[in-house]
Amino acid sequence: MTSVPSLLQFARYRVEDGVRDLLGKEISARVAETNLESDLDDTILAGIGAYALRRHLPGDILHGMQVFTAAGSHALLLSNLPAQEFPATPVSGFGDEAGLAVTNAIHLGLIRLLECTPFAVHFENDGRLIRNVVPNPAASGTTSSWGADSEFFWHTDNPHQPFAPPGSDPRLYTPPYLTFYAVRNEERVPTEIAALDDVVVRLDPDTRLGLLAAEFEVGAPDSNDGEATRALRSTPVLETGPDGRHRVRYDRGTTAGRTPAARKTLERWCSVLRTVPSAELVLDTGDFLVFDNYRVLHRRKAFTPHPHATARWLRRCYAA
Structure with missing residues (x-):
């Protein structure tokens, strides 16, 4: 096969140390006398964070954040943000949200700069806004964001939900964007992302046509409450959105072909996924990552976490 250059549109920025320190000082001062919870006070936290970020971030970063969704970029990484x-690490999955007000103001403020709205779903994470991506011992052996010992193959989040029509309540649909703030990653575990465009250009015509057929069933991932979710039946894996771009719903563990032809199509799809170019990101403390969940697949390999107190800890929030 002829080598094809990667089509991943990935913007990377780094905050200078002086700007980072000013941001941290201002946001810390604004939340110092408060008791703001991410689930109850997300609008206030977003306002505090966005105000400080607009005051101190350089123009190129602000512009990059503002045009990210409109430009159709796949992913954006902003490094060296303030760290309280x-x-x-709350390996149970839940911790003191009020004690993370600085981090939450930064995270939710950045989502506002993206001109997006953060949201939670009732069938995951007890309906809480921010998911602690941690190695929870109770999730051992599962392909869940609370797991560690099982490998995630290439997937999108909540693929069992329909894609949202414009202007819809995002809680009823597949999340358009995933955002992460990295608290700690001493294990140096990479998060890998790959553009759907890079997969599509490597598909033969028959496989591409097969993926567009409504001959698949997609169930909920392990991180969801199975009693509150239903599989999406008679659905395609690959679609063309209203903007003319391809979008995908896929999780190897929950996606099945309903016909012999569909099952063979999935086999060829998986073979191509094993060869797709990707970006391997080892997120450090203070890194913020956002990517398009419709047009980006992501994965994480199995790893051995550090002891509970210092185990890997990312903070994830859906956005639309």
């Missing part, structure tokens, strides 16, 4: 004093 963090508690031990």
Whole structure:
């Protein structure tokens, strides 16, 4: 096969140390006398963070954030953001949200700069806005964001939900964007992302046509409450959105072909996924990552976490 250059549109920025320190000082001062919870006070936290970020971030970063969704970029990474004093990793999955007000103001403020709205779903994470991506011992052996010992193959989040029509309540549909703030990653575990465009150009015509057929069933991932979710039946894996771009719903563990032809199509799809070019990102403390969940597949390999107090800890929030 002829080598094809990667089509991944990935913007990377880094905050200078002086700007980082000014941001941290201002946001810390604004939340110091408060008791703001991410689930109850997300609008206030977003306002505090966005105000400080607009005051201190350089123009090129602000512009890159503002045009990210409109430009149809796949992913954006902003590094060296302020980091507060963090508690031990909440490996149970839940911790003190009020104690993370600085981090939440930054995270939610950045989502506002993207001109997006953060949201949670009732069938995952107890309906809480921010998911602690941690190695929860209770999730051992599962392909869940609370797992560690099982490999995630290429997938999109909540693929069992329909794609949202414009102007819809995002809680009823597949999340358009995934955002992450990295608290700690001493294990140096990479998050890998790949553009759907890079997969599509490597598909033969028959496989591409097969993926567009409504001959698949997609169930909920392990991180969802199975009693509150239903599989999406008679659906395509690949679609063309209203903007003319391809979009995908896929999780190897929950996607099945309903016909012999569809099952063979999935086999060829998986073979291509094993060869797709990707970006391997080792997120450090203070890194913010956002990517398009319709047009980007992501994965994480199995790893051995550090002891609970210092285990890998990312903060994830859906956005639309």
